[in-house]
Amino acid sequence: MQHRIVVLGAGYTGAIAAGRLARRLRPEDVTITLVNPEPDFVERVRLHQLAAGQDLKARPFRAMFAGTGVRLKLAGVTAVDVERKAVTVAAADGPEPGAEEVLEYDTLVYALGSGWNDGGVPGATEHAHELSSRAGALRLRDRLAALADGRSVVVVGGGLTGVEAVTEIAEAHPRLDVSLAVRGTLGDWLSEKGRAHLRKVTGRLGITVHEHAAVDSVGYNHVTTADGRSLPADVTVWTTGFATHGLARSTALELADDGRIVVDGTMRSVSHPDVYAVGDAARALGAEDKPLRMSCASGVPMAWQAADAIAARLTGVKVPEVPLRYFNQCVSLGRGEGLIQFVTADDRSVDRALTGRLAAFYKEVVCKGAAWGVANPTMGLPARRRPVVTAGARTAPGPVPADAPTV
Incomplete structure (x- = not known):
């Protein structure tokens, strides 16, 4: 069997x-x-x-x-x-x-x-874009391409996804006004060297960083923070988890x-x-x-x-x-910049980080390696291969679906 x-x-x-x-x-x-x-x-x-x-x-x-x-x-x-x-x-x-x-x-x-997780924030599902699926990424891609020069994009969430998204968007669309809203401070999970590099890159890309800006509602053209600030957002990208x-x-x-x-x-x-x-x-x-x-x-x-x-x-x-x-957290900051934050076994940052083009190359190798592992599964x-010695408790083999061909 x-x-x-x-x-x-x-x-x-x-x-x-x-x-x-x-x-x-x-x-x-x-x-x-x-x-x-x-x-x-x-x-x-x-x-x-x-x-x-x-x-x-x-x-x-x-x-x-x-x-x-x-x-x-x-x-x-x-x-x-x-x-x-x-x-x-x-x-x-x-x-x-x-x-x-x-x-x-x-x-x-x-x-x-x-x-994606909207966190129950009013308006997030209706007005924000997500990056957890290919369909969501393609919808955001079309929306960004359609924006006129100077229009505003706010990425909500300062974790790995948010940081990678905001730097990638700002680098690819320098004509847009791109900002990042974070609950705490920028890169507060990183080492001192990592935080400093992240600030340097976001500054060079012209990204406005709104710190201590927990977003508690999303409108069609703005987001509102818990302390009452209203941030213009022709496009909101939701990356909070x-x-x-x-x-x-x-x-x-x-x-x-x-x-x-x-x-x-x-x-x-x-x-x-x-x-x-x-x-x-x-x-x-x-x-x-x-x-x-x-x-x-x-x-x-x-x-x-x-x-x-x-x-x-x-x-x-x-x-x-x-x-x-x-061992580390690998962060891309656009195509030519990166940040490799070394961590403890339980994922806490230590005082070692790799930055710049070498870090970008490192991250690219990691991404390609992961894809290679999927594309070359055997x-x-x-x-x-080893022979099975126990086939499980059942009386007869089940049918193979006709439309599930062996590939």
């Missing part, structure tokens, strides 16, 4: 997990179905570049997973029943878009990620308060051992037992951990469990 593995979501974590499983396991022992509504991989860490007007390389999944045995199912996930071990999906293409189908699994990898996919809340999985699935050190659900969660969807603990932040830097090693643990349990070998830790395939 083939053990049925279903992976939900093909962002960095889902795609890497599916490819790594294909590298670890034999196709005669397992089926691996990767469910995703889009046919191309989205480089989420580059969406600020897309929004600013740059074109990104197309990365179709069918080419990436060709010859691996991973089955691509173009569909959106509508329900997960962890008691029945079944997933309901709605076709994203084909002769009957929207037609629902049930996929049964023996092992589920939940990698549905996160979307991410929210998990709401689907998990409708399941019986144990969740943290923020909606993330609680997992152990191998990314296995603490309530349902046949479910693994990776990336932004999972609440995993890193150094000092601190929850890992939502990021590609967290998600990729989580995917490695989950795939290796699943393969080990199926093949009867020792389950690896490598402590997850941080490097070393022949030497690493």
Whole structure:
């Protein structure tokens, strides 16, 4: 009997997990179905570049997973029943878009990620642009291109996404009046050297920084801060954080308060051992037992951990469990500038930072490396496959969907 593995979501974590499983396991022992509504991989860490007007390389999944045995199912996930071990999906293409189908699994990898979080701020959903999806980045791209010279753009949020977005937009559109609204002070999570460099770059790009400016409402042409300031904003870009996919809340999985699935050190659900969660969807603990932040830097090693643990349990070998830790935060500040902030294992800044063009090159290498890892999911395939010694508890193999071809 083939053990049925279903992976939900093909962002960095889902795609890497599916490819790594294909590298670890034999196709005669397992089926691996990767469910995703889009046919191309989205480089989420580059969406600020897309929004600013740059074109990104197309990365179709069918080419990436060709010859691996991973089955691509173009569909959106509508329900997960962890008691029945079944997933309901709605076709994203084909002769009957929207037609629902049930996929049964023996092992589920939940990698549905996160979307933008408006924080409940009035007007944010109606008037602000988001950068958590390709569709959102493209809408923002069109809006920025249509603005007349001198019109105002306000990026709300001073974290990594906000800083990367505001510098990219200001560099690509010097004719616009670009500003950044931050709750505290600019770069307050960085070292002294990192903060100084960030101020230098934003100043050179002509970005106005509004500090201690928590935004509590968004209008069609302005934002209002908690202390009563009204900032003109022909375009508002909202980057204050991410929210998990709401689907998990409708399941019986144990969740943290923020909606993330609680997992152990191998990314296995603490309530349902046949479910693994990776990336932004999972609440995993890193150094000092601190929850890992939502990021590609967290998600990729989580995917490695989950795939290796699943393969080990199926093949009867020792389950690896490598402590997850941080080394640095990589920040692009436009195309020619960057900031690499070195951090402790639990993600606190230390007094070491790399800046300038070398830092920009470093960040570009990191981004390309992450994309390469997704695009080459089964490097070393022949030497690493092991036979499955346990196929899971079920009586017969499930059918392979006709419209989920082996790619």
